[in-house]
Amino acid sequence: MKSRYLGRDKAIHQQKRKIGVLLTNLGTPDEPTSGALRKYLRQFLSDPRVVEIPRFIWMIILHGIILRVRPQKSAKLYESIWTDKGSPLMVISQDMRDKIAQQLNASEQDELVIDIAMRYGEPAIPKALNRMQEQGVDKLIVLPLYPQYAGPTTASAFDEVTNELAKWRWIPSLHFINGYHDHPLYIQALANSIKEHFEAHGEPDKLILSYHGMPKHFLDSGDPYFCFCHKTTRLVTEKLGLAEDKFMTTFQSRFGKAEWLKPYTDETLEGLPAQGVKNVAIISPAFSADCLETLEELVHENKDIFIEAGGEAYSYIPALNDRDDHCNALAAIIAAQIEACKQQ
Structure with a gap:
């Protein structure tokens, strides 16, 4: 009988248990084209955290007007900022992940699994969480990369994380960092x-x-x-x-x-x-x-x-991006949660 909850085979119980650190950001289309923008905007603007207009009315507006007009215009804007490596947001987020991982792993060695995921588009939050489950993560720290908490950003990331975890048989302990605007x-x-x-x-x-x-x-x-x-x-x-x-x-x-x-x-x-x-x-x-x-x-x-x-x-003045002092700050915020995980 197929289970409604996601689990792994018995081998997971022999794995060394690890702490997972998931950094999340808003997201980006896969490429600067109308088709990619239509897919991205459909997911983004369908989120009830982002648009609180009554669903029936909003779906008519979204599919009848916005998704017919906006993707082409947005694609041209994205094309103007696209780099040889891809979307600036994606490239910078990956560089931030690598710097933070380097700093945290210097003291934690192989006890940490660190990844980046996007609320909309790829790499998707559910896929990143499933990779962590496969690697034996039983304590999870989530840091949305939005300094100032907001429902359409931070809370939406929480929704996606918990929607995925709700499908799991063994739910990890969850440490969700909901902002750092005054750190x-x-x-x-x-x-x-x-x-x-x-x-x-x-x-x-x-x-x-x-x-x-x-x-x-x-x-x-x-x-x-x-x-x-x-x-x-x-x-x-x-x-x-x-x-x-x-x-x-x-x-x-x-x-x-x-x-x-x-x-x-x-x-x-x-x-x-x-x-x-x-x-x-x-x-x-x-x-x-x-x-x-x-x-x-x-x-x-x-x-x-x-x-x-x-x-x-x-x-x-550019965003903080992968500046050393910025990545050091984020690593310090995460490190405090790692210590809390170890006390459990």
Whole structure:
């Protein structure tokens, strides 16, 4: 009789038990084509954590309009940032995994299994978890690479992990890290990257900390993301010693006609030159790795808006990516959970 729950043969009981560390990120299409974007967007925009419109209505909009129009436009944008190695998000995430694994395995030797997975697209979370089960993982640490907790990102990753584990016969102990927006080492890495940029390019009239947006309805319904973003800004700017008139928190990447978190990045940049702000530097602390929303939207689209409005100098401060201080911070966050696992 076929079991409804996934198990392994008896040999699994003779395996050395291991701790699994799963890093997750949002995801990326397999290639910058309309077909690949249609597949990716179908999965992404079908997630009820991402879009909370009543399902029947949203499915009509998604399949009747969005998936007929948006894939071709998005494919051109992805093509503009694609590299010889593939999607920047994927390449950077893999480099981060390798650095973190190197640091953690230096002390843990062969007791750890470390992998990266994407919430949407490949490598998929269920496949990564199944590989871990095959290697004898009975304690699992999951770190979504979103510093500021949000329902559409962090909670969606939790949903996918637990949906898969619900199919298993032997469920591992689960340590889910739901954010690190105020972790001292993450804040220090951000401050370091900003300070280095200022030293290389000069201090701007204003530093813009642009976070990914979300519908205001999410905030009104209790999502803490907005507050966590502002706390990150406060801690970083205090670390840098910036006066309040030298920085701003804004929100980018709106979609649809609903009101989103404000102030909007594009509208802010359009209005700043008229206020005498002609030189800005922009960073997006919500992104652990550079992707379409940074490399296209911030590097090009928003720069054009600012310059056309009368701005004179615009520079983008890259995401933390695989910087040593960033990977050290993530490794430290994970190491604390490894110690907790060992106490069980």
